[in-house]
Amino acid sequence: MLKRQMTIKTPGKLMVAGEFAVLEPYHRLVVMAVDRFVYCTIKDHDKNELSLNDFDLTHLHWEYTESGVKFNCTDARIHFVKDAMTTTLTYLQEQSISIRPFSLSIKSELDDKETGAKYGLGSSAAVVTSVVNAILTMFVGNNPSRKLIFKLAAISHIRTQGNGSGADIAASTYGGVLLYASFQADWLKKELKKETSMTKMVKKDWEFLSIKKIDFPDEVQSCIGWTGSPASTANLVQQISKLKEENRKQYEMFLRKSEHAVNLILSGMKSDDLKEFFEGITENRKALAEIGKHAKVEIETEKLYKLSKEAERFGGAGKLSGAGGGDCGIAFLPRHVFCEDLYKAWSDIGIQPLQLNVCRHGSQREHFE
Secondary structure, three states: OOOOEEEEEEEEEEEEEOOOHHHOOOOEEEEEEEEEEEEEEEEEOOOOEEEEHHHOEEEEEEEEEOOEEEEOOOOHHHHHHHHHHHHHHHHHHHOOOOOOOEEEEEEEOOEOOOOOOEOOOOHHHHHHHHHHHHHHHHHHOOOOOHHHHHHHHHHHHHHHHOOOOOHHHHHHHHOOEEEEEOOOHHHHHHHHHHOOOHHHHHHOOOOOOEEEEEOOOOOEEEEEEEOOOOOOHHHHHHHHHHHHHHOHHHHHHHHHHHHHHHHHHHHHHHHOOHHHHHHHHHHHHHHHHHHHHHOOOOOOOHHHHHHHHHHHHOOOEEEEOOOOOOOEEEEEEEOOOOHHHHHHHHHHOOOEEEOOOEOOOOOEEEEEO
């Protein structure tokens, strides 16, 4: 039989606005896919193997059993891939699709090539999405639905990580700029306890979930800067959750401010109103910085603050991207302003410009044999 091989190319992400608030039902977030990628190559093989090239973990043997995928390796770095494989193979088994032996090989360009430092581009989500799409495409056929890829990847990611909004999975799956409301991790975990069938979970209505493609105003350009220090998202989320329990009034005020900021951004997008769009970005930055102070955690670091202020000096607006505490910041400038001027100003204060653009496509097949 002719052996098949294909490579799936999946973009990373950057959050634009609505961070933390998106963890609450119906609160919306803007997220964008970026043009750095995870590559997952799947091919027919005489035995089941996995290679994670960035970790020098190669030719790991695996098998699929009733209790899921089992490896001859206990390295914690394979957990995201292991759960993605288990979730997808369980779904295929429920469709009565026979599984031939195959190998997976994964490499990422989402982190710093020299040091391996994380930029905060959603590498685990992109890896999971790539694995799900690769297996589905290999065994189901071309172009599995975006909804199927997203739901299986979201289930897998929650199984491994235990929390998160799923916005990074959405960006990696759909590409472009998205308006996103989360399915709510607690809801999904409860449903998974009640329902073991992946087929039924995929068909189920995820009541809180909303994914809609949108776009930035025509005369706006985005510029990305890395602060040089990776953030601990889990710790930051934990501190904000603690504030929610201890100071509900302050937390709900943050939710209102975040919602107002996101509405300004969306209105500016819809009407191509740069002033309104920039105002929304700035309002969201201030809301995030304020909630960080109340939670006694540094969400907006000094470098992220300076990144934003430099953007304002050039007639635009900026803010942290994601949970803050480090990682990347994102700035928006009028299109007539040279990004290179802002990049130089950032470099002078120790912020590394990253050449990233919106990636219009989500996870897709790049190569097929």
